[in-house]
Every structure is written in structure tokens, then in C-alpha cells.
Amino acid sequence: MTEAIQNVANPQIEVKDLNLWYGEKQALKNINIRIPKNSVTAFIGPSGCGKSTFIRCLNRMNDLIKSCRIEGEVSIEGKDIYGPGVDVVDLRKQVGMVFQKPNPFPMSIYDNIAYGPRIHGVNKKDIEGVVEHALRSAALWDEISDRIRSPAFSLSGGQQQRLCIARTMAVKPEIILFDEPCSALDPISTAKIEELIMNLKKDYTIVIVTHNMQQAARISDYTAFFLMGELIEFGKTRQIFENPGEKSTEDYITGRFG
Amino acid sequence: MFNRNYKEKTIESMLFVVSALTVFILFLICLFLFRDGLTLFEDVPFLSFVTGKFWYPTSVNAQFGLLPLFLGSLVVTAGAILFSVPLGVASAIFISELANPKVADFLKPFVEILAGVPSVVYGFFGLVVLVPFIRETFNLATGQTALAGSIMLGIMALPTIISISEDAISSVPGSLKQGSLALGATRWQTIYKVTVPAALSGISAAVMLGMGRAIGETMTVMMVTGNTAVIPSFPGGVLDPVRTMTATIALEMGEVPQGSDHFHALFAVGSVLFIVTFLINLLADAIKKKYRFKVD
Numbered sequence: 001m002t003e004a005i006q007n008v009a010n011p012q013i014e015v016k017d018l019n020l021w022y023g024e025k026q027a028l029k030n031i032n033i034r035i036p037k038n039s040v041t042a043f044i045g046p047s048g049c050g051k052s053t054f055i056r057c058l059n060r061m062n063d064l065i066k067s068c069r070i071e072g073e074v075s076i077e078g079k080d081i082y083g084p085g086v087d088v089v090d091l092r093k094q095v096g097m098v099f100q101k102p103n104p105f106p107m108s109i110y111d112n113i114a115y116g117p118r119i120h121g122v123n124k125k126d127i128e129g130v131v132e133h134a135l136r137s138a139a140l141w142d143e144i145s146d147r148i149r150s151p152a153f154s155l156s157g158g159q160q161q162r163l164c165i166a167r168t169m170a171v172k173p174e175i176i177l178f179d180e181p182c183s184a185l186d187p188i189s190t191a192k193i194e195e196l197i198m199n200l201k202k203d204y205t206i207v208i209v210t211h212n213m214q215q216a217a218r219i220s221d222y223t224a225f226f227l228m229g230e231l232i233e234f235g236k237t238r239q240i241f242e243n244p245g246e247k248s249t250e251d252y253i254t255g256r257f258g
Numbered sequence: 259m260f261n262r263n264y265k266e267k268t269i270e271s272m273l274f275v276v277s278a279l280t281v282f283i284l285f286l287i288c289l290f291l292f293r294d295g296l297t298l299f300e301d302v303p304f305l306s307f308v309t310g311k312f313w314y315p316t317s318v319n320a321q322f323g324l325l326p327l328f329l330g331s332l333v334v335t336a337g338a339i340l341f342s343v344p345l346g347v348a349s350a351i352f353i354s355e356l357a358n359p360k361v362a363d364f365l366k367p368f369v370e371i372l373a374g375v376p377s378v379v380y381g382f383f384g385l386v387v388l389v390p391f392i393r394e395t396f397n398l399a400t401g402q403t404a405l406a407g408s409i410m411l412g413i414m415a416l417p418t419i420i421s422i423s424e425d426a427i428s429s430v431p432g433s434l435k436q437g438s439l440a441l442g443a444t445r446w447q448t449i450y451k452v453t454v455p456a457a458l459s460g461i462s463a464a465v466m467l468g469m470g471r472a473i474g475e476t477m478t479v480m481m482v483t484g485n486t487a488v489i490p491s492f493p494g495g496v497l498d499p500v501r502t503m504t505a506t507i508a509l510e511m512g513e514v515p516q517g518s519d520h521f522h523a524l525f526a527v528g529s530v531l532f533i534v535t536f537l538i539n540l541l542a543d544a545i546k547k548k549y550r551f552k553v554d
Contacts, residue, residue: 092439096440097440105456115438115443116443119442119451
């Protein structure tokens with residue numbers, strides 16, 4: 001594992017000795033990881049292993065949970081995001097997030113995408129271009145360009161999820177976190193999202209939590225295996241799947257538990 | 259097996275009878291109210307009742323004009339809504355989104371206790387505190403004005419507006435709020451651009467129900483509005499005494515000879531009141547249903 005960490009030169013996200021507690025219960029133990037730029041990194045592991053908790057540390061969504069306490073360091077582009085004087089608003093602009101279930105706002109498709117740019121004060125006349133660009137990047141434009149003013153709820157589940165991805169991109173982040181983005185979708189929609197994620201990595205650094213090992217194997221460059229709040233193993237996806245260094249990784253990947 | 263079926267059927271039909279009874283009682287009230295109300299129009303033309311500008315029920319040439327009473331109710335209620343909606347919605351936002359849970363747990367029951375205070379107590383408070391205050395502040399002959407009624411009714415409508423809006427706001431899915439925050443929105447931007455718009459149907463229903471409560475309120479308005487049956491002028495009339503439909507019925511019903519035109523006129527006023535509140539409730543229900551939030 002140490003070897004893998006050192007292999008990653010120039011990490012965009014660097015986590016050092018991260019510990020996290022919910023009240024008395026420790027949910028993450030001594031996490032150290034370096035995630036490279038313009039790559040797809042998958043977090044895998046059984047339910048309750050801490051992978052979703054960990055991904056939420058990267059844009060400080062855990063701040064919303066009152067009982068949550070964090071120690072350690074999370075640096076993005078060399079800057080500690082838990083350090084003093086960090087503005088979470090700026091951080092979340094830089095680190096976008098797509099959730100497990102599509103969560104479009106109850107407004108039109110257009111307004112959903114324009115929401116982010118509007119709150120960040122993008123010029124009114126530029127917004128239309130931003131919206132179109134985001135929809136094109138999310139491979140949604142061709143399907144819905146004629147009904148961009150209709151409610152977002154009129155889209156199918158898979159389209160809603162791509163809308164949420166477009167909405168995230170409209171804010172122009174550098175990193176996009178995906179928290180099990182396909183768990184509520186059918187296989188065809190899932191395939192579209194996977195394809196999209198692979199295309200996105202040339203512009204963004206992608207971190208994805210997934211329950212689906214085949215998905216991790218298909219789309220990621222790096223894989224991190226979590227178990228009981230610990231990062232068991234991290235390395236190139238190929239290596240993790242074909243030649244895991246730890247017994248528990250192998251057991252999980254071959255379906256012996258989880 | 260047979261026995262259990264039999265038992266369930268019995269319970270089912272008992273519950274049916276009970277709920278049917280409620281509807282039946284409502285039906286009887288309608289029948290009773292409208293029968294006596296409609297009798298008025300045998301002696302007084304319908305139009306002169308609805309558009310009549312004078313309510314002189316006991317003079318020799320009795321006149322039964324609805325307008326002063328209807329407008330009286332309207333002014334007092336509109337004032338109450340103007341006053342209680344911003345306050346109520348703001349409180350609801352505070353309780354559900356901003357307050358620390360311990361404070362919210364403390365505030366909510368108190369808001370609900372407000373709803374339990376008897377209306378005569380509100381009236382008493384209004385009469386002793388608010389009415390003299392208005393008289394002195396605006397330098398009036400009497401403080402018993404539409405304004406006093408509006409403020410008191412506004413306070414009384416607050417618990418309804420707050421608790422129903424609060425329910426609507428806190429039932430907005432957390433995933434929406436998280437989605438907004440994850441885009442780098444501040445807590446406040448999230449509240450006014452996502453949470454409140456998503457809860458708007460529930461908030462509108464809350465406003466409607468608060469309005470229904472205000473329009474039907476009797477004792478408090480009777481005690482603080484002066485009860486002068488004249489058409490209120492606008493906008494100065496806010497500082498004049500007015501008389502609402504409810505107060506009229508309550509004041510005059512005791513002394514009216516049964517079966518007289520006056521008696522029937524009061525029933526006609528009651529019918530109007532019934533129809534108005536019924537429509538408001540219907541509208542509140544329709545809003546709630548139509549825009550019910552479609553994300554599970």
C-alpha cells in the first residue's frame with residue numbers, strides 16, 4: 001500500500017492520518033491516500049465500511065452532521081480544506097458532488113443547471129452558454145434540447161442523474177465526487193453514466209463510491225478498498241483486481257463476503 | 259377464519275358509520291343554515307341583500323345590506339393576513355431550518371399553546387392593552403378599530419400558519435438541500451431558492467387555513483373592532499371601527515324575534531360566511547394536492 005501511495009506523484013487530493021468519529025463511534029481510522037489529477041478513483045467495500053463517509057470528507061459535507069468530529073489533514077491542491085479561514089462555499093465550488101439518488105430541484109431543466117452559476121454571480125448573458133455546454137458535456141443535450149424549460153421531474157431517472165452531473169459541471173469544479181451514482185438506475189442508464197464518467201476524466205478528477213465491483217473495474221484507474229473504517233488497500237485498479245496484496249481485498253473481490 | 263372476517267367487517271362498518279355521521283352532521287348544518295337563510299329572499303330581493311350598503315335591521319324601514327359586514331370582515335382579515343403571513347413564514351423557517359434543535363423543541367410547543375388560548379382571552383388582552391395603545395398612538399377617539407382586529411386575528415392565525423408551514427418546510431427532502439449546498443450555495447441561498455419554493459404549496463395551504471381561522475373568528479373581533487356597521491373607507495378605514503359578519507350574528511342573534519326578516523337575514527349572513535370559509539378550505543386542499551411534492 002505504501003508503495004502505491006508513493007507511486008502517485010503530484011496528487012491533487014492528499015489525505016494524511018484522517019480520523020473521523022460520529023459521537024463516540026469511530027467511523028474512519030487513520031486514512032492516508034493520495035489521489036492523482038485527471039483520473040478516476042473508485043472506493044469499494046462492504047456497507048458501513050466508511051467509503052461514503054470518507055468521500056463526504058472531501059467536500060466537507062460531513063459538516064452538516066452535528067455529532068461528526070474530524071482529525072487529520074485533507075489537502076486539495078496543497079491546501080488543507082479543514083484549515084482555518086477555509087470557505088466551504090469556495091471548497092464546494094471546487095469539489096462538486098453527485099449523490100446516490102438523482103436530486104433535481106423542483107424547477108425547470110434549465111433552471112436546475114443555471115442554479116449554480118446564478119448563485120455564484122455568473123453574468124446573466126453568459127448563463128445560457130454555460131447551461132448548453134454543461135448539458136452537452138453530460139451527453140444530455142441531444143435528448144432534451146427541445147424541452148429545456150420543462151420541469152426536471154419530467155425526465156427519466158437516468159436523465160435526472162445526468163442532469164445532476166451537468167448541474168455539478170456548470171459550477172466548473174476541478175474534482176467531482178460521485179456517491180454511488182448508479183445505485184438507483186437501470187443497466188442502460190448505468191452504462192451511459194459510466195461512459196460519461198470515463199469521458200469526464202480528461203477535464204476533472206473523479207472519485208466514485210460504488211457497490212458494484214464490476215463498475216469499479218470497468219471505469220476506474222485506481223481503486224481503494226475500505227473495510228471497517230480502514231483503508232485496506234489502494235493501488236492501480238488492475239493490480240487490485242488481479243493481484244490484491246491483502247487477503248481481505250481478495251475475499252471481498254471474489255465475493256466471499258460483502 | 260370466518261370469525262376473524264366477521265370481526266373485521268364489524269369494525270369496518272362501525273368506523274364507516276362514525277365517519278358517515280360527521281358528513282351527515284355537516285349536511286344537516288348546511289340544510290338548516292341555508293333553509294332559514296334563503297327564507298329571507300321571500301321578503302327581501304337577493305340583489306338588495308348582496309349589494310345593499312346599509313345594515314339597519316331594526317329600524318322601521320329595515321334594511322339588510324351585506325356589504326358593510328362583508329367588507330368589514332374582508333378588511334380585518336386582509337390586515338390579519340398581511341401581518342401574520344410574513345411573521346408566520348419567517349418563524350416557520352427559523353424553527354425548521356435555522357434554530358438549533360433544542361431551541362426548536364422548545365419553541366414548537368409554545369407556538370401550539372398559542373392556538374389553545376381561548377379567544378375571549380385574546381379579546382380581553384386586545385381590549386386592555388392594544389386598543390388603548392392604538393388610540394394613543396394614532397390620536398383617535400376610540401382604539402376599537404379594524405387595525406386592532408387585524409392585529410389580534412393575525413396573532414391568532416399565527417399558530418396555524420407557523421405549524422403547517424413548518425411541516426411543509428421540514429418535509430422538503432434533505433437530498434435537495436444537500437444538492438444545493440454541494441453546489442456551493444450558502445445555507446441562506448439554499449433556504450430561499452430551494453427549500454421554501456419546494457414547500458410553497460404547503461405554505462399556501464397554511465396561509466389559506468390561517469385566513470379561514472381569521473374570517474370565522476368572532477369573540478375577539480367583537481371585543482376590539484367597535485362593531486359599527488358602516489362600509490370601511492380605504493385606506494383610512496383601517497383606523498375606523500368596523501363590524502364583521504361573525505360579530506353581527508353574535509351580537510344580534512340573542513335579541514332577534516324568531517322567524518322575523520332580521521332572524522332570516524342573520525342566517526343569510528351565516529350562509530355567506532359558511533360558503534366563504536368552505537371555499538377557502540377547498541382551495542387550500544386543492545393547492546395542497548395539486549402541488550404536492552413529487553420526490554420521495
